[in-house]
Amino acid sequence: MSDREYFQDYMPGDVCFGCGSKNPVGLHIHSYWEGDHAVCQWRPDERHQGWAGLTCGGILATLIDCHCMATAMATAIRQENRSLSSSPHYRFATGSLNVRYLKPTPIDTPLQIRAHVTEIKHNRKFSLDCALYAHDEKTVEGSVVAFLVYRSDQPEQTNPQFGLHTNR
Amino acid sequence: MSDREYFQDYMPGDVCFGCGSKNPVGLHIHSYWEGDHAVCQWRPDERHQGWAGLTCGGILATLIDCHCMATAMATAIRQENRSLSSSPHYRFATGSLNVRYLKPTPIDTPLQIRAHVTEIKHNRKFSLDCALYAHDEKTVEGSVVAFLVYRSDQPEQTNPQFGLHTNR
Numbered sequence: 001m002s003d004r005e006y007f008q009d010y011m012p013g014d015v016c017f018g019c020g021s022k023n024p025v026g027l028h029i030h031s032y033w034e035g036d037h038a039v040c041q042w043r044p045d046e047r048h049q050g051w052a053g054l055t056c057g058g059i060l061a062t063l064i065d066c067h068c069m070a071t072a073m074a075t076a077i078r079q080e081n082r083s084l085s086s087s088p089h090y091r092f093a094t095g096s097l098n099v100r101y102l103k104p105t106p107i108d109t110p111l112q113i114r115a116h117v118t119e120i121k122h123n124r125k126f127s128l129d130c131a132l133y134a135h136d137e138k139t140v141e142g143s144v145v146a147f148l149v150y151r152s153d154q155p156e157q158t159n160p161q162f163g164l165h166t167n168r
Numbered sequence: 169m170s171d172r173e174y175f176q177d178y179m180p181g182d183v184c185f186g187c188g189s190k191n192p193v194g195l196h197i198h199s200y201w202e203g204d205h206a207v208c209q210w211r212p213d214e215r216h217q218g219w220a221g222l223t224c225g226g227i228l229a230t231l232i233d234c235h236c237m238a239t240a241m242a243t244a245i246r247q248e249n250r251s252l253s254s255s256p257h258y259r260f261a262t263g264s265l266n267v268r269y270l271k272p273t274p275i276d277t278p279l280q281i282r283a284h285v286t287e288i289k290h291n292r293k294f295s296l297d298c299a300l301y302a303h304d305e306k307t308v309e310g311s312v313v314a315f316l317v318y319r320s321d322q323p324e325q326t327n328p329q330f331g332l333h334t335n336r
Contacts, residue, residue: 015217017224025193025215047193049183056185057233057262062226093272094225099265 007070018066038071072146091150175238186234206239240314256321
């Protein structure tokens with residue numbers, strides 16, 4: 001048993017391929033705090049292969065993307081010294097995703113993804129660094145920009161369907 | 169009926185989540201030449217959502233990654249004025265994947281992904297630009313670096329399991 005608080009339990013995207021709890025073929029990732037880093041442990045299986053025995057680059061990009069959006073949300077809440085369950089709720093969307101594949105990532109071992117926010121501009125644009133490890137070896141690095149696109153106390157401000165990134 | 173020649177029919181990765189024909193939950197993309205651009209038409213469904221009604225950013229990254237690896241392979245063969253079925257066969261692996269999400273990408277329409285090689289260094293490092301369109305509007309851009317890591321006439325040169333990117 002664990003008393004970890006998972007970021008995704010406070011996010012509304014339950015259909016998301018990467019992090020939604022209700023997607024039948026999704027990755028179902030869970031992210032949590034470990035000190036100042038947000039961590040995700042995830043185990044690939046044969047459906048997630050690229051070349052035989054290796055994890056697909058697109059799946060690795062998905063892990064980084066979804067983990068970083070959750071990390072941005074959790075960081076924004078943490079900065080305000082309040083709990084993930086408190087209001088207002090925030091939603092972030094990916095502005096850019098840069099992934100560097102350093103080595104092949106095997107399919108036969110749990111992966112660990114670690115992320116942290118490196119810069120926040122205008123309380124809206126969050127930059128994150130991310131690294132993915134297999135067998136304690138870093139195989140992938142990522143740099144991600146997340147935009148705050150919705151906050152529940154200002155619902156009129158944003159609409160994820162339209163004009164998502166118009167005010168960068 | 170179409171007489172298009174699909175790049176993936178000449179690639180060995182049939183388990184790949186993005187482009188493998190035998191992955192039960194994979195995206196099963198097909199890429200082909202349309203003039204100087206490599207094109208992929210692909211239709212998302214509800215399994216590929218991020219937020220409800222929108223295509224997941226990680227799925228979009230996967231489309232770009234797999235389509236660009238196929239495009240690098242087909243470009244290398246085309247440069248040698250020979251057919252995709254001729255030898256030697258080439259395999260490319262992703263070095264880096266940079267994706268910029270310009271607008272939300274809806275889930276209710278076919279997507280078109282277009283890519284082309286912009287630079288080739290040392291016959292081994294291929295840079296590509298890629299764009300993804302929904303309803304004829306560009307929603308995502310990508311810049312990808314692909315490395316030639318295997319050629320069937322020099323099988324001893326490379327091994328995708330080990331030292332994939334050691335000689336950049």
